[in-house]
Amino acid sequence: MRIDAQRNHGRILEAAREVLGESGAHASMEEIAARAGVGVGTVYRRFASKDALIDELLRLALGELTAACELALARPDGHGLEDLLRTFGQSFADHSRYASLLLERPADPAASARIRVAIGELTARAVAAGTVGPQARLDDVMALIAALRGIIQAPSAAPVDWPRFLTIHLAGLRAAG
Amino acid sequence: MRIDAQRNHGRILEAAREVLGESGAHASMEEIAARAGVGVGTVYRRFASKDALIDELLRLALGELTAACELALARPDGHGLEDLLRTFGQSFADHSRYASLLLERPADPAASARIRVAIGELTARAVAAGTVGPQARLDDVMALIAALRGIIQAPSAAPVDWPRFLTIHLAGLRAAG
DNA sequence: TCCGTAGCGGAATAGAGATTCCGGTTCCGG
DNA sequence: CCGGAACCGGAATCTCTATTCCGCTACGGA
Numbered sequence: 001m002r003i004d005a006q007r008n009h010g011r012i013l014e015a016a017r018e019v020l021g022e023s024g025a026h027a028s029m030e031e032i033a034a035r036a037g038v039g040v041g042t043v044y045r046r047f048a049s050k051d052a053l054i055d056e057l058l059r060l061a062l063g064e065l066t067a068a069c070e071l072a073l074a075r076p077d078g079h080g081l082e083d084l085l086r087t088f089g090q091s092f093a094d095h096s097r098y099a100s101l102l103l104e105r106p107a108d109p110a111a112s113a114r115i116r117v118a119i120g121e122l123t124a125r126a127v128a129a130g131t132v133g134p135q136a137r138l139d140d141v142m143a144l145i146a147a148l149r150g151i152i153q154a155p156s157a158a159p160v161d162w163p164r165f166l167t168i169h170l171a172g173l174r175a176a177g
Numbered sequence: 178m179r180i181d182a183q184r185n186h187g188r189i190l191e192a193a194r195e196v197l198g199e200s201g202a203h204a205s206m207e208e209i210a211a212r213a214g215v216g217v218g219t220v221y222r223r224f225a226s227k228d229a230l231i232d233e234l235l236r237l238a239l240g241e242l243t244a245a246c247e248l249a250l251a252r253p254d255g256h257g258l259e260d261l262l263r264t265f266g267q268s269f270a271d272h273s274r275y276a277s278l279l280l281e282r283p284a285d286p287a288a289s290a291r292i293r294v295a296i297g298e299l300t301a302r303a304v305a306a307g308t309v310g311p312q313a314r315l316d317d318v319m320a321l322i323a324a325l326r327g328i329i330q331a332p333s334a335a336p337v338d339w340p341r342f343l344t345i346h347l348a349g350l351r352a353a354g
Numbered sequence: 355t356c357c358g359t360a361g362c363g364g365a366a367t368a369g370a371g372a373t374t375c376c377g378g379t380t381c382c383g384g
Numbered sequence: 385c386c387g388g389a390a391c392c393g394g395a396a397t398c399t400c401t402a403t404t405c406c407g408c409t410a411c412g413g414a
Contacts, residue, residue: 004410028402041404142337170349206372218375
């Protein structure tokens, strides 16, 4: 691939993140192309359709989360779970502008499953370490992640202090029976 | 208003809830009209535009929540807050199919403000009654509500046991400092 | 530097869906 | 039971945007 083509590829992804974040799914390919400083034709040379472009964005975001899981699993102590949750929160915040779009389409099942398994392992370790109570289940953690996503990415709501929210909920997971 | 017109008005609202819930914002007026058993022209006689129709749905849903607040305020003991949170959760669940659409548009500021005030009062009472810890703030409760909305209305995620989630988070609010 | 080719821009096409319009129908007071 | 105001259905119109197409341009190997 020629140098200029590579540069355009990157610019288009970046522009798509920006424009989709600002205008939602309503954003047009024309606007994305303009933001990237290219013509629409160029966008279509790299991405077969608008859907394909959004899917690629989703794939990249999922990859980030998967990498975070690997990292957390590498921690020897029982704090991998808490770490991971903070990383997820940060990632949601970083992508909050366009992530709501991604929510609306099914994620790659294989990658999702891998993440779920990792979180299961981390939850077991956290229980063993006493970071969370023994009654904590994998689905409780999945619900917490969904909640983080919800409060961080909510389109119109006032910004929420999500680290504080996470701390409070973790206290609940430690205490509740 | 003629009897048949009233009936159609109700049918259209019902159909809009169904269709918007199933197909998202992408749903067409034509489909809503078909589901209601009327022509598109009839829909436009009652609602100036698709936006106006969705706004009306939002207004009705907000009214439900406002009523729940009044009810909770009428409780003399300190359990009004917990009650209200469960009612909100149920309302979110009832409207989950189309509520994600409503999220994307600003709610009536006056009604939102009234709800916020009510929740502030209920939070103060809950602190006094020891239902939640003294460090609990109004914004903590607002965040919890946003989280409930997020996990219940998430478009694609697996269904979450939200009463359990609520219980856990309330435990956190009682315990965290 | 020169040529062939990968790339590019953006006008034109195609299709979807919101909104309008008006000739027919259905209520309902008298 | 009648007349006419309210209503209704749904074809036609209007707009907006995804996607295609093709003549023109910019790399980069020889």
